[in-house]
Amino acid sequence: MVNTKVSLSGLALDNPVIPASGTFGYGYEFAEIYDINLLGSFSFKGTTREPRFGNEPPRIAETASGMLNAVGLQNPGIDKVISEELPRLRRVFHKPVVANISGFSIDEYAECCARIDREEGVGLIEVNISCPNVHNGGMSFGTSPESAAEVTRAVKAVTTKPVYMKLSPNVTDIAAIARACEDAGADGISLINTLMGMRIDLKRRAPVIRNVTGGLSGPAVFPVALRMVWQVYEAVGVPIIGMGGVACAEDVLEMMLAGATAVEVGAANLVDPFASKKIVEELPAVCERLHIENLTDIIGGAHHG
Amino acid sequence: MLDVKFELLENVEIARNTYKMVLRGDTAGIRPGQFVNLKLPGFYLRRPISVCDFAPGALTLIYKVVGHGTAYMAELTPGAELDVLTGLGNGYDTAPSGEHPLLIGGGAGVPPLFALAKKLLAEGKKPAVILGFNTKDEVFYEAQFRALGAEALVTTADGSYGIKGFVTDAMDRPYTYFYTCGPEPMLKAVYEKSRTSGQFSLEERMGCGFGACMGCTCKTTGGHKRVCKDGPVFEKEELVW
Structure with missing residues (x-):
């Protein structure tokens, strides 16, 4: 019998598989087709203080082994998320959820995190300082150690639940930013958000995506994500949630061997709505085949010496 | 799903x-x-x-x-x-169609009107169909709509077959309601020309197609809607054109 349980800063998960923010809505679309309580948890759609339409369409483009998106943090705003989405979500998901919070100012991050922290059913706060598709917010906080630390301190000062800072890969030294977050009190690090990219429509001779650039996700980014999880594991002592192109149970194990305690599954949910379920179900057999009895034993296991 | x-x-x-x-x-x-x-x-x-x-x-x-x-x-x-x-997606609602609904399709927007015409006919209604294309060799399904028992008119932009012009040039006729699917400029022209309420099938680049990614959101009078899940069919009164 394989033990797939892991723990994120005291939050116990039955397994390390967590659908990633922005690919799972608030859970209902998936709850219609399978029992989402088999997941370790899931990270809900990135939420901001104000309701947001997001970017004008087109927001999506296909790439080799992946996709670009420039949704731009469309969400109903923190008030409605608390009053409408969370009560609905609790009817279909009975485990603690990961609350993904984004913002356009330090105050907004702190205010939204303080409010979501009080919500029953929220197990962990994932602070998105890495959205590449909005201007004057999101990623601008996650591209320097100083501003990443500033957001971390502001959020930690007003919350009681574990705070994981979600980092951008669009930086020169992700380890330095992770270290700054840890030093500022972050309980963990979540990475990677999408890689900035673009496509051009040959017929229109113009970018496919109206926002010009979008965030690349899917299997194309997996090796980059894995390398960054590896680097951050060497740089910090707090737990890591690894993500980026994860598509199967083997990818989950690679992420954990690189240093992740839990693993988020993103774009895979969009092309196969059963992807996260399949990964959870495949995991024990793949572990058995590889003689893994306790999943926690392999965290960072590829770092020798 | x-x-x-x-x-x-x-x-x-x-x-x-x-x-x-x-x-x-x-x-x-x-x-x-x-x-x-x-x-x-x-x-x-x-x-x-x-x-x-x-x-x-x-x-x-x-x-x-x-x-x-x-x-x-x-x-x-x-x-x-x-x-x-x-x-x-939601699909068409046939309840408000009335006795003589008009179905207006352009190019790759024609196909979904076929299953709709079948359903309307099965409900005892008398749909008429306008099929719009650019040119003669792009025309399809005229005979199939007629075989169902629907009146079918074809327009071509270059006049090489049927009525010369756009679908809107064939809309001067009595109808109780309309359903339309086609490229956005055509839908907007139908929106302007139509004299009754109706339903529009929209298209947008999609990520997932089942409502999870928010890749295909549009603005409507009822707020932000996902073309894939809340649509693709929207009522005329919902559109902000």
Whole structure:
């Protein structure tokens, strides 16, 4: 019998598989087709203080082994998320959820995190300082150690639940930013958000995506994500949630061997709505085949010496 | 939404760059105006295609070759197996149609009107159909609509077949309600010209096709709606054009 349980800063998960923010809505679309309580948890759609339409369409483009998106943090705003989405979500998901919070100012991050922290059913706060598709917010906080630390301190000062800072890969030294977050009190690090990219429509001779650039996700980014999880594991002592192109149970194990305690599954949910379920179900057999009895034993296991 | 394995029975070119694909598999729960989302080997995102016709165990799709994905589809041969998400989107509501609904399709927007015409006829209504194309060799399904028992008018922009002009040039006739699907400039022209309420089937680049990614959101009088899940069919009064 394989033990797939892991723990994120005291939050116990039955397994390390967590659908990633922005690919799972608030859970209902998936709850219609399978029992989402088999997941370790899931990270809900990135939420901001104000309701947001997001970017004008087109927001999506296909790439080799992946996709670009420039949704731009469309969400109903923190008030409605608390009053409408969370009560609905609790009817279909009975485990603690990961609350993904984004913002356009330090105050907004702190205010939204303080409010979501009080919500029953929220197990962990994932602070998105890495959205590449909005201007004057999101990623601008996650591209320097100083501003990443500033957001971390502001959020930690007003919350009681574990705070994981979600980092951008669009930086020169992700380890330095992770270290700054840890030093500022972050309980963990979540990475990677999408890689900035673009496509051009040959017929229109113009970018496919109206926002010009979008965030690349899917299997194309997996090796980059894995390398960054590896680097951050060497740089910090707090737990890591690894993500980026994860598509199967083997990818989950690679992420954990690189240093992740839990693993988020993103774009895979969009092309196969059963992807996260399949990964959870495949995991024990793949572990058995590889003689893994306790999943926690392999965290960072590829770092020798 | 169901995840269904279909077997390809037939895949033929029925007009220039336009193919008809007949698939064998479970069509339970499919409604007129919905779409399906096809997984193609070698392509990351699925291809959303409107449902043209369906019967127990058989699904008909008509698609235009516009890029690498649809070009790949055109190469598929009978016996090929396809992974398809079915029953996506809201579909048309036939309740408000009245006795004489008008169905207005343009190019690749024609196919979903076929299953709709069938349903309206089955409900005892008398639909008329306007099929708009650019030119004669792009015309398809005129005879099939007539065979159902619907009145069918064809317009071509260059006048090489049927009425010369756009679909709106054939709309000066009495009707109780309308349903339309086609390219956005056509839909906007229909919106301006129409004298009754009606339903519009919209198109947008999609990520998932089932409401999870917010890739295809549009603005409506009822707030932000997902074309894939809350649409693709919207009422005239919902549109902010």
